Amino acid sequence: MKNLMTYDLMETARNTNEWLGASARALAAYPIFGMVPSPMVNLTAAWGAVTERAFSRMVAKPAWGIRxxxxxxxxxxxxxxxxxxxxxxxxxxxxxxxxxxxxxxxxxxxxxxxxxxxxxxxxxxxxxxxxxxxxxxxxxxxxxxxxxxxxxxxxxxxxxxxxxxxxxxxxxxxxxxxxxxxxxxxxxxxxxxxxxxxxxxxxxxxxxxxxxxxxxxxxxxxGRRVTMGQLEHLAIQRVGMKYAGVGRPVYPGLMQLTSFISMNADRHGKAFFDQIVREAKGEASESDAHNRFYDEYLAVMDMxxxxxxxxxxxxxxxxxxxxxxxxxxxxxxxxxxxxxxxxxxxxxxxxxxxxxxxxxxxxxxxxxxxxxxxxxxxxxxxxxxxxxxxxxxxxxxxxxxxxxxxxxxxxxxxxxxxxxx
CATH class of the missing domain: 3.40.50.1820 (Alpha/Beta hydrolase fold, catalytic domain)
Known part of the structure; x- marks a missing residue:
């Protein structure tokens, strides 16, 4: 039960960040803010757009897109x-x-x-x-x-x-x-x-x-440093209530993604900061290099x-x-x-x-x-x-x-x- 609740807690955190991003983007889009000459409005909208996209991609299977x-x-x-x-x-x-x-x-x-x-x-x-x-x-x-x-x-x-x-x-x-x-x-x-x-x-x-x-x-x-017991305790959780595999023991995709990003945290942090700035300046696009890479990189699956x-x-x-x-x-x-x-x-x-x-x-x-x-x-x-x-x-x-x-x-x-x- 503990592992199932931990899985749902991770999904809750992901969902909350996606919601915060969507909310920031929607809030900054109100016409009244067009009367406020502040770059913070654009930065808020940009942060929201980048954040919402990043966290929504974590649970979506990418399309092949080969037509x-x-x-x-x-x-x-x-x-x-x-x-x-x-x-x-x-x-x-x-x-x-x-x-x-x-x-x-x-x-x-x-x-x-x-x-x-x-x-x-x-x-x-x-x-x-x-x-x-x-x-x-x-x-x-x-x-x-x-x-x-x-x-x-x-x-x-x-x-x-x-x-x-x-x-x-x-x-x-x-x-x-x-x-x-x-x-x-x-x-x-x-x-x-x-x-x-x-x-x-x-x-x-x-x-x-x-x-x-x-x-x-x-x-x-x-692989050499940890014992199998330690690895099972640290990495394995049970699928939460939201999915068809509820109760199945898995190594969660969100946990794997955390490991991937932590290996090069500085580089990923800079990439997202730069993308927010580009978004605020109107230089970002739906299929720019950042989005093409991270739409795939962030899309993780449970094993x-x-x-x-x-x-x-x-x-x-x-x-x-x-x-x-x-x-x-x-x-x-x-x-x-x-x-x-x-x-x-x-x-x-x-x-x-x-x-x-x-x-x-x-x-x-x-x-x-x-x-x-x-x-x-x-x-x-x-x-x-x-x-x-x-x-x-x-x-x-x-x-x-x-x-x-x-x-x-x-x-x-x-x-x-x-x-x-």
Whole structure:
């Protein structure tokens, strides 16, 4: 009961700040204040607008906003999102491009479940959709999932990936971004042993903690400092009365967001102060750089407690993937069983979340993969987000990944398969 009340207290604080922002903006809009030549009126309205927007975004799932693009044929093609597999904790979706023949390159993007929605990869999707068939894992907010639908931990996550890859068929290239890299590697190994013909052509792992001890960061140090009991006591709460998942134990998105912001509090504080000034001067806009970034950054989702705790314990503390000791439903998963899949790792030289060395460890685990089918890349000057978004991704990493896929992809059409519910 205590944890449920704490969850509702956080939501109350968020709701109150959103209301204060809306109230300040509305108050400053009264015509009578037009007679008062004071910059404080404009600043009050600006503070209200920025505050209301920031706190309202914390509980809203961002839209993909990918409606159209101009193809190589010079025509505008409409993009629609179709759900191929609908499961309780996450869907497999496809960005369907109208008026275009299916592309030979079929890419499954495995999005992180680390506090943000899959829309965090919006720019990645936009860059790939031009000349690829793009599919993505769209994880659901744990607060909206009734307790009656059961648990969801890293083993369930791995089996979801197995189902998605099995459904899409072997004529596939998988790109895992950040957090899911270890579990995507495990899912591929699981398929290699259970259903070898369902393996993808290529597997690209971008900035993931395959071996967290290979290069220490603040994230890995935190995992070492706290015990699992302390972590459960400090981080886990139960979803409050407002949502369908009431009573479900979760690591709340609002708590995660507090941690994200506290790591760079000065920078975020300055960004919001500058935005308030721009708003007061009339220089801000609906889709300016600040709003584009923070509309996504502030939109957080709850993770199930079992997923968060099992990630910390089994991936970071016990290093089950790094030591090739991971099990799924009691069955050992041997990464050495991967033999046909070409594997590439991508790291950012300035990544302070998953530092260089953590991801490339995957190549050492893939003992069954010939050296000719392995590759790695460290992007100079790139931080964690730069390796899948921004100019480093667009100009350097994306071309390298697509060249790797083209080198190792076989021929053949898509083969859809049934998926378990």
């Amino acid at each position: 159209t693009f101009t193809g190589e044929d010079g025509r505008d093609h409409l993009v629609s999102i179709e759900t191929l597999v609908d499961k309780p904790f996450g869907d497999l979706i496809h960005f369907k491009v109208s008026g275009r023949k299916p592309c030979k390159r079929r890419i499954l993007l495995v999005a992180p479940m680390s506090g943000h929605y899959a829309t965090l990869l919006r720019s990645t999707v936009k860059s790939l959709i031009v000349d690829n068939e793009v599919y993505i894992t769209d994880w659901k907010n744990a607060r909206d999932i009734p307790v009656s639908l059961g648990k969801f931990d890293i083993e369930d996550y791995t089996l979801y990936l197995v189902d998605f890859m099995r459904y899409l068929g072997p004529d596939l290239n998988v790109i895992a971004v950040c957090q899911p890299a270890p579990l995507t590697l495990a899912a591929t190994a699981y398929l290699a042993e259970e259903e070898p013909e369902a393996q993808p052509h290529t597997l690209t792992l971008i900035g993931g903690p395959i071996d967290p001890d290979a290069a220490a960061t603040e994230v890995t140090d935190f 199930t407690a079992e997923f968060y705790l099992s990630t910390v314990e089994r991936i970071f503390k016990n290093r089950e993937i790094a030591l090739n000791e991971f099990t799924v439903a009691g069955k050992p998963v041997d990464i050495g069983k991967i033999t046909r899949v070409a594997v590439k790792t991508v790291e950012g030289a300035n990544d302070d979340i998953s530092a260089p060395g953590q991801c490339i460890a995957a190549l050492g685990l893939c003992t069954g993969v010939p050296e000719a089918k392995k590759a790695s890349h460290v992007e100079p000057g790139a931080g964690h987000y730069g390796i899948f978004a921004g100019k480093s991704w667009r100009n350097n990493i994306r071309p390298l990944v697509l060249d790797f896929i083209d080198t190792h992809q076989g021929l053949g059409g898509p083969k859809m398969r049934a998926v378990s519910s």
